[in-house]
Amino acid sequence: MQENNGIVIRNLNIYYKNNSKNDFTALHNINLDIPKNQITAIMGPSGSGKTTLLKSLNRLHSINNGVKVNGQVIIDGEDIYHPMHLLPELRRKVGLISQKPIPLPTSIYENVAYGPKIHNRLNRKESDAIVEKTLKKVNLWEEVKERLNQPAADLSVGQQQRLSIARAISINPDILLCDEITSALDPISSEKVEHLLLSLKEEYTIVLVSHMLRQVKRLGDYVIFLYMGKVIEQGNMGELFNSPRNKITQQYIKGVIS
């Protein structure tokens, strides 16, 4: 195995079973090395397989029936598609923040304490401490400390998305998967979330899906360009944007294809 302690993907293919006989191939032969403690941005037009690739990293796409996977995804030296791999343990290490900031149907406090309580028996003091620490990390504590027991659905959409991030980091994952997490937010909330991500990359390996080129430029250290289920180009952000080697990448960056 390489030095890289991030994520190593080898020969990954993902198919969706259709009702017809032909399977739809969502990802073709993906080979990637996602670096540790950086923000890796996956960009590409709609339907290019960005979200499928992202969710394949904590095997969330398997909650749909009829998904077939072959290849390897290696995290911490273990192939997560090995039949002996335990899903809850994988997902404790690899958290996901989804596009829509949907709160769990419970209070603000319980939204954050949900993950820790699944994995450990906590007394009130311990869970209080986790909730406070986590909410401070996402800069939400001051806004909600007076109403921790109110339904999380009462928060504004921007606050809800920061709460989603708090929920995801409450169990100290190694890797955070972010699926277009600012697309439902207003510009100011988006900015807050982007700042937050930048501050979090010290501690976490972040993989971000975005369809906004400017956001990729602002946040990405390492960029992957997906097109029709294939990795067209990957590289450091500056390199890839300034001197793209592939013609399709050039067109995408210029906005000719989207």
Next chain:
Amino acid sequence: MKVKGRSKKVGNRLSFRLVKDNISRKIMIVCTSIIFLLFISFVVLLVLKSNLVISKYSIKELLFSSFWEPENHKYGFFSATFGTFIVTVFSMIMAIPISILAAVYIAEYSPNKLRRYLSSFIDVLAGIPSVVFGLCMLLGFVPIFSVLLKKWFQIETTGMCLFTASITLTVMVFPIIVSLTVESLRALPVELREISLSLGSTKWQMIKKTLFKAAGPGIISAILLGFGRALGETMAVAMVIGSKNNIPTSLFASGQTLPSLIISSFGEMMSVPEEQSALIFVALTLFVLVTVSNIIAKVVNNKLKKRWRY
């Protein structure tokens, strides 16, 4: 400056559309008010018709005495109220866990194709007339049950008892609760499942801690509908409960529910105005019971809906 209220240029076509819009709205209002008219007229009818018996006997005696002997002018139907309570509660105790677990399997675990088959099968079950359930229980369950009780517990019974009635209701209520619970689980956004799973919960933890809350109001409505059906079910219960107007001593004794009391006395009631009135008072009691339990459930439901928003 004079401001015209209305532009003169409104053409014939537009004014015709506006008239149609207006008329259709009024028709809808009339249709909707039928609901209220029906409700009110039922209440009025039941109250008026039971007036005879209420004026003659005290309400307390009617409600809380358990001597139903029309030939002796005794119309206490407490045993039926009590039977209704026992049978409904017992059937719900059995039906709720079974139905919800079955619904969870169908909605969350079964493969897509199987789910489609199971769902339509459940819908077919829900549509079977209650008299068919009653007949099947009477011919299939009752004889076997009485033999088994005698063999295992040395209880002498015909098999027509509160327990049999409860089982019948459980079977009848099952498809209703399952079908509605499946629907409310499937209506939840996939993100809720993703969020819970991606925090490392197992599937069962996800269902228990997240989906049950998010779908909670829907599931409670499902249970409520089942409860309503159990409370009011007449034919199937009357066929298997044994129809005895005394306070049952055990679950395996014959008894009576409010609806089965009405249906089993129905033939005679036409001739005697007093008995007729007494039976209508029974119906009024049932009506009030159903309405009150509906209102309570609605209030609880709204409270939970506020708490469990997502």
